Amino acid sequence: MRLALEVWRQRSPETPGRFVRYETTEASPDMSLLELLDVVNEGLVRKGEEPIAFDSDCREGICGTCGFMVNGLAHGPLQGAAACQVYLRNFRDGETLWIEPFRAKAFPLLKDLVLNRSALDRIIAAGGYVTVNTGNAPEANTSTIRKDCAEQAMDAAACIACGACVAACPNASAALFTGAKITHLGNLPEGQPERGRRALRMVRAAAAEGFGHCTFAGECETACPKSIPLQVITQMNHDYLAARLSGEGRAQPRHIEPGTPKRHR
Amino acid sequence: MHLDGKIPGGPLPQKWERRKLDYALVSPANRRKYTVLVVGTGLAGASAAATLGELGYRVECVFFHDSPRRAHSIAAQGGINAAKNYQNDGDSVQRLFQDTIKGGDYRAREGNVYRLAEVSLRIIDQCVAQGVPFAREYGGKLANRSFGGAQVSRTFYARGQTGQQLLLGAYQSLLRQVQAGTVRLSPRTEMLDLVVAHGRARGIVARDLVTGEIRTFVADAVVLATGGYGNAYFLSTYARNSNATAIWRAHRRGAYFANPCFTQIHPTCIPVSGEHQSKLTLMSESLRNDGRIWVPLRAGDKRSPEQIPEAERDYYLERRYPSYGNLSPRDVASRAAKAVCDEGRGVGPSGLGVYLDFADAIRRLGADVITERYGNLFDMYAEITGEDPYRAPMRIYPAIHYTMGGLWVDYDLMSTIDGLFVVGEANFSDHGANRLGASALMQGLADGYFIVPLAVGSYLARAKPPAIDGAHPAFEEARKDTAARIERLLLVRGKRTAASFHRELGRLLWDTCGMSRNRKGLERALTQIPELREKFYRELLVPGQGESLNRELETAGRVADYFELGELTCRDALHREESCGGHFREEYQTPDGEALRDDEHFAYVAAWQWREGEPPILHKEPLVFEAAPPMQRSYK
Numbered sequence: 001m002r003l004a005l006e007v008w009r010q011r012s013p014e015t016p017g018r019f020v021r022y023e024t025t026e027a028s029p030d031m032s033l034l035e036l037l038d039v040v041n042e043g044l045v046r047k048g049e050e051p052i053a054f055d056s057d058c059r060e061g062i063c064g065t066c067g068f069m070v071n072g073l074a075h076g077p078l079q080g081a082a083a084c085q086v087y088l089r090n091f092r093d094g095e096t097l098w099i100e101p102f103r104a105k106a107f108p109l110l111k112d113l114v115l116n117r118s119a120l121d122r123i124i125a126a127g128g129y130v131t132v133n134t135g136n137a138p139e140a141n142t143s144t145i146r147k148d149c150a151e152q153a154m155d156a157a158a159c160i161a162c163g164a165c166v167a168a169c170p171n172a173s174a175a176l177f178t179g180a181k182i183t184h185l186g187n188l189p190e191g192q193p194e195r196g197r198r199a200l201r202m203v204r205a206a207a208a209e210g211f212g213h214c215t216f217a218g219e220c221e222t223a224c225p226k227s228i229p230l231q232v233i234t235q236m237n238h239d240y241l242a243a244r245l246s247g248e249g250r251a252q253p254r255h256i257e258p259g260t261p262k263r264h265r
Numbered sequence: 266m267h268l269d270g271k272i273p274g275g276p277l278p279q280k281w282e283r284r285k286l287d288y289a290l291v292s293p294a295n296r297r298k299y300t301v302l303v304v305g306t307g308l309a310g311a312s313a314a315a316t317l318g319e320l321g322y323r324v325e326c327v328f329f330h331d332s333p334r335r336a337h338s339i340a341a342q343g344g345i346n347a348a349k350n351y352q353n354d355g356d357s358v359q360r361l362f363q364d365t366i367k368g369g370d371y372r373a374r375e376g377n378v379y380r381l382a383e384v385s386l387r388i389i390d391q392c393v394a395q396g397v398p399f400a401r402e403y404g405g406k407l408a409n410r411s412f413g414g415a416q417v418s419r420t421f422y423a424r425g426q427t428g429q430q431l432l433l434g435a436y437q438s439l440l441r442q443v444q445a446g447t448v449r450l451s452p453r454t455e456m457l458d459l460v461v462a463h464g465r466a467r468g469i470v471a472r473d474l475v476t477g478e479i480r481t482f483v484a485d486a487v488v489l490a491t492g493g494y495g496n497a498y499f500l501s502t503y504a505r506n507s508n509a510t511a512i513w514r515a516h517r518r519g520a521y522f523a524n525p526c527f528t529q530i531h532p533t534c535i536p537v538s539g540e541h542q543s544k545l546t547l548m549s550e551s552l553r554n555d556g557r558i559w560v561p562l563r564a565g566d567k568r569s570p571e572q573i574p575e576a577e578r579d580y581y582l583e584r585r586y587p588s589y590g591n592l593s594p595r596d597v598a599s600r601a602a603k604a605v606c607d608e609g610r611g612v613g614p615s616g617l618g619v620y621l622d623f624a625d626a627i628r629r630l631g632a633d634v635i636t637e638r639y640g641n642l643f644d645m646y647a648e649i650t651g652e653d654p655y656r657a658p659m660r661i662y663p664a665i666h667y668t669m670g671g672l673w674v675d676y677d678l679m680s681t682i683d684g685l686f687v688v689g690e691a692n693f694s695d696h697g698a699n700r701l702g703a704s705a706l707m708q709g710l711a712d713g714y715f716i717v718p719l720a721v722g723s724y725l726a727r728a729k730p731p732a733i734d735g736a737h738p739a740f741e742e743a744r745k746d747t748a749a750r751i752e753r754l755l756l757v758r759g760k761r762t763a764a765s766f767h768r769e770l771g772r773l774l775w776d777t778c779g780m781s782r783n784r785k786g787l788e789r790a791l792t793q794i795p796e797l798r799e800k801f802y803r804e805l806l807v808p809g810q811g812e813s814l815n816r817e818l819e820t821a822g823r824v825a826d827y828f829e830l831g832e833l834t835c836r837d838a839l840h841r842e843e844s845c846g847g848h849f850r851e852e853y854q855t856p857d858g859e860a861l862r863d864d865e866h867f868a869y870v871a872a873w874q875w876r877e878g879e880p881p882i883l884h885k886e887p888l889v890f891e892a893a894p895p896m897q898r899s900y901k
Binding site for chain 2: 012026028029030031032034035036038039042044045046048049050051053055056057058059060061062063064065078080081085087089110111114116117118120121124125126128129130131132133134135136137138139140141143144145146147150153154157158160161184185187188190191
């Protein structure tokens with residue numbers, strides 16, 4: 001196969017970037033897209049040039065490290081696949097692939113296709129957990145979970161935090177990511193005590209990181225390599241609103257200065 | 266030096282209880298005065314860092330990924346073992362212990378393995394409490410499946426993504442501690458050296474992978490949770506960036522390396538398709554619950570699988586090992602696959618493959634049930650090969666998957682360097698010469714949640730490491746060493762990429778120290794590896810500078826360490842003149858081709874001590890078996 005690549009090259013966050021064209025002749029249908037980038041890079045290194053910087057690790061679609069836009073689509077043309085799972089048999093011979101980084105204010109670019117996605121970690125840190133110290137757990141089978149609840153939790157928990165949902169969203173919203181964690185834990189009995197607090201804190205953290213709001217464009221669901229359903233956003237909105245309406249997060253006792261005289265009745 | 270495993274006395278079931286009572290404690294108010302450095306955020310690292318943070322220690326967590334959730338534990342598919350006996354099929358702590366000792370071919374410590382089996386119960390409790398969405402029965406209780414090397418169903422799972430869900434549980438606990446201020450994360454930071462001062466591990470030197478800055482981290486104890494070294498073989502099921510630099514550098518600073526030749530080859534991986542392949546993909550062992558493995562009866566049979574009638578197929582695992590069948594342990598199943606391919610009966614374009622066939626299971630259970638159990642694995646297979654496993658059998662072949670060897674640790678998970686703890690796959694662990702499926706997740710979490718936090722506390726309470734800062738000469742020296750190594754790689758300016766050397770080394774290791782080994786091959790490897798290493802330092806080309814994001818430099822540094830580690834692996838394989846578990850020496854086999862152990866001469870842990878410019882010294886820790894007397898391991 002012959003494939004041409006137009007790859008976004010940017011030395012550092014400060015310097016301007018541009019597309020650079022690479023012609024390849026070594027492509028074969030059984031090769032993955034990332035392996036093609038490896039081949040291009042080995043060629044560049046042999047010429048003493050700097051290779052294209054891109055992130056990848058497990059190369060089986062589960063770690064969430066890889067990801068970039070291919071011809072304007074996050075992770076490329078396949079539904080339910082991360083960039084590392086895209087094989088060249090999915091492209092036409094002679095095609096040109098435009099490869100550029102996920103773009104979002106909350107994902108600052110480091111180099112070429114490499115981003116800083118720590119903002120997603122900070123959303124989880126804000127409340128995407130069950131508060132239970134090691135050693136605190138009761139016998140596992142004391143909690144009974146309806147099979148469909150467990151399955152729905154698992155559907156949402158499959159998120160790999162790649163950021164494709166953000167990149168595909170016209171608002172650069174992280175609602176699918178945030179909603180997925182809220183739905184995962186909200187479907188399980190262990191997640192109930194913190195359900196409202198979790199929704200409030202995670203939604204606020206996402207806004208503070210500079211992710212946009214959700215307007216239900218639905219692009220995220222198409223881009224998601226794990227096909228997380230859009231309903232997780234509905235669940236997030238539900239839990240957030242329920243928490244706001246029930247006054248969750250405002251239940252702190254009033255502080256009274258020492259020496260304050262009794263109120264007159 | 267006498268190697269003392271420090272295994273507590275008394276009967277097996279009381280050893281861990283006794284040790285926990287022996288442990289010295291640090292009072293809650295004093296814990297925040299101690300800094301514990303955890304390197305790596307897989308199951309073992311994330312669970313250790315989170316738990317240490319919960320206890321109140323100051324935790325520095327250093328890892329090379331961009332997020333703690335990327336560590337390769339995330340890719341574990343099939344499940345995690347625990348002796349819950351929820352299926353009422355005769356399981357118990359004692360049976361899990363026996364299965365693990367036998368599965369490891371009597372090359373693991375009884376005391377450690379018994380503790381692992383005991384702690385397994387609490388791991389499941391902890392994970393459920395964190396919200397890990399394990400598979401459930403309709404009644405809402407936890408479901409189990411079977412795994413290789415066991416005749417009970419004790420494996421808990423979350424579809425084919427058990428590792429992911431367990432890691433996310435640990436990761437979320439870790440981030441809760443970050444939010445609470447007890448843990449500080451340093452992402453995209455790779456450990457390049459260990460700092461030892463006054464005989465104790467006191468910190469590390471690491472490179473910021475974005476800016477290239479060489480940083481030092483000072484601590485009162487160091488926990489390495491940096492995974493295994495299977496990527497030395499280039500093609501493996503490891504992630505691209507998994508590497509051995511952290512443990513290898515610690516080894517060079519004085520930590521003994523134990524049983525490096527105990528490497529695991531997983532029988533069910535997607536076969537190699539081409540020269541440019543960057544990694545091998547595992548198809549979970551759980552598939553062997555329902556899939557049947559076969560090859561054509563006749564060598565050179567090139568018919569497509571559906572054209573081969575039942576009578577002309579050889580279900581060789583069912584034939585050779587009737588009582589375990591397709592669920593024979595990994596080492597046994599891998600060798601059997603190699604044997605049929607060596608006979609010319611392998612399938613696929615390369616002839617290096619066997620069929621894993623679901624036709625019977627689909628007929629028996631329906632495609633829907635198979636989709637529910639293995640849907641994501643079938644999809645993954647279809648994506649990679651372009652073939653539909655619902656219609657045609659999968660083709661699979663063994664690949665490097667896990668390393669049982671690693672840094673030597675005592676019962677308290679402390680290495681031969683005081684204050685250096687090693688957890689998870691990075692230590693030489695509890696799996697002996699062969700790990701059973703679904704036991705890696707169990708061991709990683711046992712170490713991280715339940716063992717190392719107590720052991721570290723006791724060490725700190727007893728050793729009371731004096732205050733030290735980054736200006737200490739030991740830090741200065743380690744930092745200079747690191748800078749010089751980077752400089753050396755950048756200045757070769759030859760014409761070959763690090764990856765090309767890695768590929769060559771990997772092929773050599775796979776050929777000589779892979780599924781089967783012999784003296785001649787290992788001796789060849791021991792002459793060729795040093796030659797290749799010399800060539801590496803003459804012909805390597807790393808473009809760019811050290812002061813920026815430079816992936817070629819990262820790779821070159823890792824490959825440089827693989828040469829030394831690969832050499833030690835071959836040396837260990839050569840010295841161990843017996844076959845056991847994953848270590849199969851062709852010279853030592855039974856008449857029907859099974860591994861032939863030599864308990865009289867080799868019932869020990871081989872722990873190697875590094876010496877600069879000289880061959881390493883071998884130390885032996887004898888293995889004593891009281892509760893599970895060694896016998897020939899039979900799955901027939």
